Amino acid sequence: MTVYNIYIFNCDGQCIYYWQWERSGDSNVSQVEEFKLMYGMIFSIKSLINRLSPIDVDNQFGSFATNKNRLHFYETQSKLKFILNTDLQADTGKVHEILKEIYTGYYVQYVVKNPFCDIKGVSIESSLFTKKLNCFISSLSIA
Amino acid sequence: MAKAIQEREIGLDLFAFLHGEVYSFVTRTGTDPEQQSTKLRAMGIRAGQVLQERLNLEAPRTQDEVDIVRFVCRDVWTHLYLKQIDKLRTDNKGAYYLIDNEFCLIKQVSDSMQYLRDLPLFLEFTCGLIQGIFVQFGISAIVTPEVTHPPMCIFKVQIHNVK
Numbered sequence: 001m002t003v004y005n006i007y008i009f010n011c012d013g014q015c016i017y018y019w020q021w022e023r024s025g026d027s028n029v030s031q032v033e034e035f036k037l038m039y040g041m042i043f044s045i046k047s048l049i050n051r052l053s054p055i056d057v058d059n060q061f062g063s064f065a066t067n068k069n070r071l072h073f074y075e076t077q078s079k080l081k082f083i084l085n086t087d088l089q090a091d092t093g094k095v096h097e098i099l100k101e102i103y104t105g106y107y108v109q110y111v112v113k114n115p116f117c118d119i120k121g122v123s124i125e126s127s128l129f130t131k132k133l134n135c136f137i138s139s140l141s142i143a
Numbered sequence: 144m145a146k147a148i149q150e151r152e153i154g155l156d157l158f159a160f161l162h163g164e165v166y167s168f169v170t171r172t173g174t175d176p177e178q179q180s181t182k183l184r185a186m187g188i189r190a191g192q193v194l195q196e197r198l199n200l201e202a203p204r205t206q207d208e209v210d211i212v213r214f215v216c217r218d219v220w221t222h223l224y225l226k227q228i229d230k231l232r233t234d235n236k237g238a239y240y241l242i243d244n245e246f247c248l249i250k251q252v253s254d255s256m257q258y259l260r261d262l263p264l265f266l267e268f269t270c271g272l273i274q275g276i277f278v279q280f281g282i283s284a285i286v287t288p289e290v291t292h293p294p295m296c297i298f299k300v301q302i303h304n305v306k
Contacts, residue, residue, distance in 0.1 A: 113156070113251040114260050115163030115265065127257045
């Protein structure tokens with residue numbers, strides 16, 4: 001399974017973290033624009049699902065696939081949004097667990113528990129978080 | 144048993160968050176770093192004094208300097224941070240070096256040069272805590288933090304012998 005990149009958005013829609021491991025296709029827009037596009041798309045999909053859902057139960061957006069890659073989405077109770085792009089071999093259930101692990105085992109441990117990282121901040125500056133996340137993702141790609 | 148450990152870990156997390164907020168509050172509202180460090184240290188000293196009263200209930204009566212240092216390394220550290228001090232060194236001239244290889248309050252902060260500038264101020268409260276404990280035993284000491292390779296932390300305790 002190859003992981004391409006990760007976006008983390010806070011409850012206000014600002015991208016507080018972006019990291020890419022493999023990316024061959026570059027979008028033509030600036031990074032700020034790209035984050036806005038990504039957030040806008042996720043927001044729209046969620047609202048469409050709420051309105052157009054064929055069943056009446058609580059329906060939540062999990063992932064979508066193109067013919068080349070799959071995008072996975074995980075939102076926490078505190079409206080923090082994790083978006084992961086992987087290749088098509090990834091098993092969605094497993095990636096859901098992975099995103100949950102990134103939230104509980106890495107975000108909470110190295111960002112929330114870091115007193116120098118402002119929880120209402122606009123970006124995650126901790127290099128320890130990046131380092132640990134990279135280790136985690138590399139271990140997944142090998143497995 | 145596992146539940147008790149989990150509860151203690153939650154207690155430690157709660158303390159870490161509160162300590163982080165105290166640090167943020169002092170650095171946000173003060174302007175002079177000297178003043179900030181004095182405030183944090185004074186808070187630590189007072190907390191250390193009451194902590195000593197609370198933790199020393201079962202310890203034997205007569206204790207010399209080395210016993211008190213060991214008390215801090217073992218009992219105090221275990222009660223507060225769920226582990227003991229990893230190494231203790233002394234230069235036999237009244238200075239003790241308490242070495243913690245993975246100090247839990249900075250374990251999640253950094254393991255590189257990042258934030259190194261702010262870490263000594265961050266550790267002022269902890270130093271004050273150790274100092275306060277010594278005060279309650281009647282020993283005057285100055286504790287200084289040394290962080291060169293986080294999360295390893297060295298607390299230098301310099302005892303002042305007033306004879």
